[in-house]
Amino acid sequence: MAEIHITRRQAFSLAASIIFATAVENIFVNSASAASNRDISHGPRNRPQVALTFHGAGDVAIARELLAITKSAGTPITVMAVGSWFNENPLIGKEILVGGHEIGNHTLNHLTMTHLTLAQATKEISLGKAALKKATGSTQGYFRPSGTPKSNAIIRKAALANGYKNCITYDVDTLDYQDPTPASIVSNCLKAVRNGSIISLHFGHANTVKALPAIIAGLKKANLAPVTLSTLLA
Numbered sequence: 001m002a003e004i005h006i007t008r009r010q011a012f013s014l015a016a017s018i019i020f021a022t023a024v025e026n027i028f029v030n031s032a033s034a035a036s037n038r039d040i041s042h043g044p045r046n047r048p049q050v051a052l053t054f055h056g057a058g059d060v061a062i063a064r065e066l067l068a069i070t071k072s073a074g075t076p077i078t079v080m081a082v083g084s085w086f087n088e089n090p091l092i093g094k095e096i097l098v099g100g101h102e103i104g105n106h107t108l109n110h111l112t113m114t115h116l117t118l119a120q121a122t123k124e125i126s127l128g129k130a131a132l133k134k135a136t137g138s139t140q141g142y143f144r145p146s147g148t149p150k151s152n153a154i155i156r157k158a159a160l161a162n163g164y165k166n167c168i169t170y171d172v173d174t175l176d177y178q179d180p181t182p183a184s185i186v187s188n189c190l191k192a193v194r195n196g197s198i199i200s201l202h203f204g205h206a207n208t209v210k211a212l213p214a215i216i217a218g219l220k221k222a223n224l225a226p227v228t229l230s231t232l233l234a
Contacts, residue, residue, distance in 0.1 A: 058204015083131030
């Protein structure tokens with residue numbers, strides 16, 4: 001085999017090219033990692049599906065009223081459950097699953113997560129996950145930050161440490177937790193919803209119970225099928 005001779009300038013140029021290529025690769029790897037840990041606020045916009053997601057806490061009797069409405073309508077939901085609520089109401093988790101719904105982790109105590117340290121946020125998510133496991137036998141697959149509509153770097157790192165690659169947020173806020181009229185809740189939902197929307201609702205509020213049948217009817221009239229998060233994001 002013939003020997004290959006290169007000048008010092010060529011060697012320097014080759015080394016510089018290798019360094020540059022490695023740097024570019026690292027940029028793409030880091031960008032991919034950041035993208036994989038992003039918030040998810042909606043599903044695909046090219047499918048006529050939406051997800052009704054509920055903050056799981058409050059009066060368990062109201063939760064059961066809402067579950068009865070979803071059963072009658074044949075509408076699956078996803079409940080982002082507060083762990084302490086499960087601890088106080090140990091039967092409700094399995095009732096939700098028996099209804100064909102999904103459950104996600106909404107931390108243990110529903111603290112404002114943007115005020116927490118990394119250690120505190122990690123613990124809140126971990127203990128919420130443990131409560132979910134105790135109540136249902138499963139940790140399910142989704143996590144939603146508490147006390148904030150979006151995550152931050154600390155929350156995302158804490159979520160990743162607990163096995164959650166993404167934080168689930170939403171693009172439709174019904175504001176039902178403010179206890180507006182049922183008509184306002186329905187309007188807040190239907191005026192903003194579109195293909196792929198993740199809708200934020202809450203257990204524990206009587207006017208949400210009154211609004212839910214009209215929301216479901218409005219979604220069906222708009223040819224938007226309510227599905228679970230896992231179906232929406234599949």
